[in-house]
Amino acid sequence: MDTQEVIARLRQAVDETKVRTNLEFLAERRHDYSVLSQLADLKGRGCPNPACVVTPSTTNDVAAVVKICRETKTPLLTFGLGSGVVCGIMATPHCVLLDMGAMKKIRMIDTDNLMATFEAGVRGSDAEAAVARRGMTIGHFPQSMDVSSVGGWVATRSSGQFSSAYGSIEDMVMGIEAVLPDGEIYSTRLTPRASSGPDLKHLFLGSEGTLGVITAVTFSLYWRAPKQDYSAWRAPSMEKGFSFQRHVIQSGWNPPVMRQYDATEVKRLFPDQARDRDAFIILVHEGPTGRVEAELKECEEIASDLGIGRAPSEPILKWLQDRNHVPGFESFLQNNIILDTIEIAATWDRIEGIYHNAVSSLNLVPNMLNASAHSSHCYRSGINLYFTFAARVDDPGNMETVYDDCWKRVMEATLRGGGGISHHHGIGRIRKKWLADELGPAGVGILRKIKNVLDPENIMNPEVLIPHE
Amino acid sequence: MDTQEVIARLRQAVDETKVRTNLEFLAERRHDYSVLSQLADLKGRGCPNPACVVTPSTTNDVAAVVKICRETKTPLLTFGLGSGVVCGIMATPHCVLLDMGAMKKIRMIDTDNLMATFEAGVRGSDAEAAVARRGMTIGHFPQSMDVSSVGGWVATRSSGQFSSAYGSIEDMVMGIEAVLPDGEIYSTRLTPRASSGPDLKHLFLGSEGTLGVITAVTFSLYWRAPKQDYSAWRAPSMEKGFSFQRHVIQSGWNPPVMRQYDATEVKRLFPDQARDRDAFIILVHEGPTGRVEAELKECEEIASDLGIGRAPSEPILKWLQDRNHVPGFESFLQNNIILDTIEIAATWDRIEGIYHNAVSSLNLVPNMLNASAHSSHCYRSGINLYFTFAARVDDPGNMETVYDDCWKRVMEATLRGGGGISHHHGIGRIRKKWLADELGPAGVGILRKIKNVLDPENIMNPEVLIPHE
Numbered sequence: 002m003d004t005q006e007v008i009a010r011l012r013q014a015v016d017e018t019k020v021r022t023n024l025e026f027l028a029e030r031r032h033d034y035s036v037l038s039q040l041a042d043l044k045g046r047g048c049p050n051p052a053c054v055v056t057p058s059t060t061n062d063v064a065a066v067v068k069i070c071r072e073t074k075t076p077l078l079t080f081g082l083g084s085g086v087v088c089g090i091m092a093t094p095h096c097v098l099l100d101m102g103a104m105k106k107i108r109m110i111d112t113d114n115l116m117a118t119f120e121a122g123v124r125g126s127d128a129e130a131a132v133a134r135r136g137m138t139i140g141h142f143p144q145s146m147d148v149s150s151v152g153g154w155v156a157t158r159s160s161g162q163f164s165s166a167y168g169s170i171e172d173m174v175m176g177i178e179a180v181l182p183d184g185e186i187y188s189t190r191l192t193p194r195a196s197s198g199p200d201l202k203h204l205f206l207g208s209e210g211t212l213g214v215i216t217a218v219t220f221s222l223y224w225r226a227p228k229q230d231y232s233a234w235r236a237p238s239m240e241k242g243f244s245f246q247r248h249v250i251q252s253g254w255n256p257p258v259m260r261q262y263d264a265t266e267v268k269r270l271f272p273d274q275a276r277d278r279d280a281f282i283i284l285v286h287e288g289p290t291g292r293v294e295a296e297l298k299e300c301e302e303i304a305s306d307l308g309i310g311r312a313p314s315e316p317i318l319k320w321l322q323d324r325n326h327v328p329g330f331e332s333f334l335q336n337n338i339i340l341d342t343i344e345i346a347a348t349w350d351r352i353e354g355i356y357h358n359a360v361s362s363l364n365l366v367p368n369m370l371n372a373s374a375h376s377s378h379c380y381r382s383g384i385n386l387y388f389t390f391a392a393r394v395d396d397p398g399n400m401e402t403v404y405d406d407c408w409k410r411v412m413e414a415t416l417r418g419g420g421g422i423s424h425h426h427g428i429g430r431i432r433k434k435w436l437a438d439e440l441g442p443a444g445v446g447i448l449r450k451i452k453n454v455l456d457p458e459n460i461m462n463p464e465v466l467i468p469h470e
Numbered sequence: 471m472d473t474q475e476v477i478a479r480l481r482q483a484v485d486e487t488k489v490r491t492n493l494e495f496l497a498e499r500r501h502d503y504s505v506l507s508q509l510a511d512l513k514g515r516g517c518p519n520p521a522c523v524v525t526p527s528t529t530n531d532v533a534a535v536v537k538i539c540r541e542t543k544t545p546l547l548t549f550g551l552g553s554g555v556v557c558g559i560m561a562t563p564h565c566v567l568l569d570m571g572a573m574k575k576i577r578m579i580d581t582d583n584l585m586a587t588f589e590a591g592v593r594g595s596d597a598e599a600a601v602a603r604r605g606m607t608i609g610h611f612p613q614s615m616d617v618s619s620v621g622g623w624v625a626t627r628s629s630g631q632f633s634s635a636y637g638s639i640e641d642m643v644m645g646i647e648a649v650l651p652d653g654e655i656y657s658t659r660l661t662p663r664a665s666s667g668p669d670l671k672h673l674f675l676g677s678e679g680t681l682g683v684i685t686a687v688t689f690s691l692y693w694r695a696p697k698q699d700y701s702a703w704r705a706p707s708m709e710k711g712f713s714f715q716r717h718v719i720q721s722g723w724n725p726p727v728m729r730q731y732d733a734t735e736v737k738r739l740f741p742d743q744a745r746d747r748d749a750f751i752i753l754v755h756e757g758p759t760g761r762v763e764a765e766l767k768e769c770e771e772i773a774s775d776l777g778i779g780r781a782p783s784e785p786i787l788k789w790l791q792d793r794n795h796v797p798g799f800e801s802f803l804q805n806n807i808i809l810d811t812i813e814i815a816a817t818w819d820r821i822e823g824i825y826h827n828a829v830s831s832l833n834l835v836p837n838m839l840n841a842s843a844h845s846s847h848c849y850r851s852g853i854n855l856y857f858t859f860a861a862r863v864d865d866p867g868n869m870e871t872v873y874d875d876c877w878k879r880v881m882e883a884t885l886r887g888g889g890g891i892s893h894h895h896g897i898g899r900i901r902k903k904w905l906a907d908e909l910g911p912a913g914v915g916i917l918r919k920i921k922n923v924l925d926p927e928n929i930m931n932p933e934v935l936i937p938h939e
Contacts, residue, residue: 049610169663181912181916187910192890193849193852193854194638197908199681199920201909204668204672204916221850221851222851223720223722223850234756251692291767292722292761292764294760329788341595347662348662380690381584381662422666424663431562432666447670448667453923466667
């Protein structure tokens with residue numbers, strides 16, 4: 002069916018003011034926040050507008066749009082607030098883009114059960130503020146929280162800065178509502194735990210728009226902690242720092258924030274704290290007062306045993322203040338500097354090797370200005386790393402080539418070192434070619450089969466996540 | 471293909487001593503530990519033997535068996551150690567039963583990463599003992615742990631007695647290895663956390679043998695807590711007791727064991743503690759010493775605010791000693807007493823209503839000897855209940871009818887009250903008719919589609935979990 006007919010049918014099915022074709026409105030939603038999309042725009046060859054943008058205000062609106070797209074075999078891209086960084090959204094001229102930003106009702110906040118239900122388009126910081134006014138917290142603080150939606154958090158399997166105590170998104174989501182590719186509405190039963198077959202909500206956590214449209218999310222909340230405290234530490238090497246973090250979390254303590262910066266990042270982010278090749282570690286402690294005090298005391302003992310010294314806590318206050326700043330890439334790109342961040346994860350025994358191999362490999366790229374990493378999420382069995390690279394490119398025509406090369410170096414160092422290719426940004430288009438290495442052929446086979454059976458017309462965000470056979 | 475040909479092919483594919491047809495060996499593995507199967511045996515009309523039992527010793531053995539069953543369209547039932555209680559295993563004359571008990575190697579124990587990998591047939595208590603010898607714990611203590619396998623824990627989405635601190639099985643499993651219905655081997659990458667599409671291991675948690683054969687499980691472990699302490703409490707009503715537990719867990723404390731018995735169960739299990747209609751609560755506190763002390767102190771404050779009194783701790787030691795005793799049903803059944811336990815879960819605001827309605831409804835059954843409940847798993851947003859019923863049946867021919875009636879009463883009280891139909895025993899055959907109410911039509915639709923696409927011949931434990939359309 003031709004695009005104009007699809008638009009006409011959409012206008013019959015939902016309030017016609019919700020089906021937008023204003024070019025500026027379309028242009029603003031063509032793609033996510035990924036460096037490659039910004040670079041393409043700067044060069045004047047960015048991705049095209051979608052055929053239209055639909056701004057549903059109800060789950061029934063979404064179901065109507067999905068059904069029309071399925072009947073007409075029209076690609077459907079679900080757009081949250083556009084803060085993704087792995088090219089998860091790139092419009093095509095014939096696609097319909099579903100902008101969830103108008104679905105921003107708070108459906109329920111419940112202080113007895115510590116639960117809250119938000120429509121998918123609610124901005125993260127608005128959701129947190131709404132429960133914070135009642136003394137609670139979601140516990141989810143991604144750097145993007147001012148520019149991301151709760152539906153996006155689920156679709157990308159997000160993880161926030163306070164995850165080491167409060168968990169990642171999968172530990173907070175109690176239930177979801179989603180429109181399936183056949184237009185049916187799926188809604189999980191709100192119970193604290195079940196053994197009623199596979200927990201199907203996990204299909205949608207990390208689905209990146211490929212298996213349905215998430216329309217609402219229910220969180221199991223926390224009371225805001227009565228006590229917050231901070232501690233900073235200086236380790237003579239990344240290895241010693243990892244050892245400190247490992248001992249803290251394996252001893253049963255859970256500082257929500259556990260971050261370790263390599264010497265390169267210390268110089269850039271905390272210049273006053275830079276000492277030789279020392280790593281800098283910041284912890285935020287939260288919880289009942291008695292627990293926070295006991296935790297801090299034991300962290301001191303663990304540090305002392307490992308020869309790790311205490312550092313001033315002031316940099317933590319600065320970090321807490323600035324932590325949601327999302328940097329702009331444009332000035333770098335205009336100066337022919339290509340850059341990005343890449344997050345991975347691995348078990349404790351493997352993280353040190355991946356760190357050194359990835360940074361060394363990045364430093365082989367000509368004119369590498371910065372190849373560094375910090376960790377930001379800590380687990381009993383391992384930790385993540387968040388690499389940052391920035392390289393000056395002599396020939397502006399080579400920006401994408403250098404970008405791809407840097408990604409390839411980090412992905413290959415990670416896979417060779419036994420790590421996982423993404424900790425919390427997702428797959429999108431950028432990591433798609435490495436997904437088979439991550440999941441194995443049988444894992445990718447399962448994913449393809451589920452995609453085929455739930456979305457046989459392959460209309461839901463068809464180009465992301467799942468590699469072609 | 472006829473059954474003898476299937477057996478002959480199996481004997482060619484795996485060491486022929488692994489394909490058993492000894493009648494006694496078959497008879498012992500015909501069914502799980504469910505009351506209905508035991509009752510049917512007593513009455514001399516228990517389920518038949520399988521065509522054969524295969525005892526694989528490697529993942530390749532399992533893959534070979536799965537492929538033959540798929541090619542010959544032979545039903546394949548995976549048997550762990552047989553401790554299930556919802557009729558998840560009932561042999562048919564033409565089925566092949568895969569007894570995982572011979573796959574009991576410990577593949578890896580790692581004190582740096584706090585990880586251990588066990589083959590699926592390893593007995594729960596053996597797995598725990600192996601890591602305990604190195605100072606660690608899985609943290610998973612189901613009552614069945616002496617008679618259940620780690621693969622069974624995963625297949626049923628099990629939850630243990632120490633779950634309120636250590637989590638349920640989904641919080642401990644870092645990775646699995648499984649043979650898919652097409653014979654391919656799926657193995658998850660061992661990383662602490664990933665955002666690489668949907669976390670596919672969740673398909674197998676709770677799959678009850680319908681989506682593949684789990685062949686190995688990797689756990690993320692804990693160091694054994696340096697300190698354990700106990701506290702017991704007496705609440706003037708179930709409601710007050712729930713309120714106490716809710717405040718403890720919502721305040722950020724995590725006693726691993728939190729159990730609350732109603733007055734009927736106190737009389738039966740802790741007769742010395744019985745006072746009027748008081749509920750009895752036991753907590754086990756574990757963790758770093760400072761945290762345990764702080765937790766106990768704050769539990770006292772919460773109790774005091776709610777008018778909850780401290781009780782003697784001795785009954786906790788008795789419970790800790792006896793907690794893995796799995797009761798025999800035979801003497802009851804022979805005396806025409808039908809009985810079972812039924813676990814459900816609900817949010818805090820709903821649990822009180824479900825408790826009263828289910829117990830009241832059970833008490834309407836003629837000759838009800840015991841209708842009672844305790845809670846045993848506590849969450850920020852709710853709690854479980856574990857009902858026990860026992861009724862004398864005048865006409866022995868009515869035992870199954872009364873059994874079905876009791877189950878129906880608890881399931882309907884749960885669903886009407888907004889609870890979830892199973893907390894940790896699973897669906898099997900017994901709860902199958904209520905699964906559509908639990909998951910909704912769209913949820914059951916997803917499950918059916920996944921089953922159809924992964925197991926198009928419907929050979930994997932074909933009669934459990936998923937209701938027919």
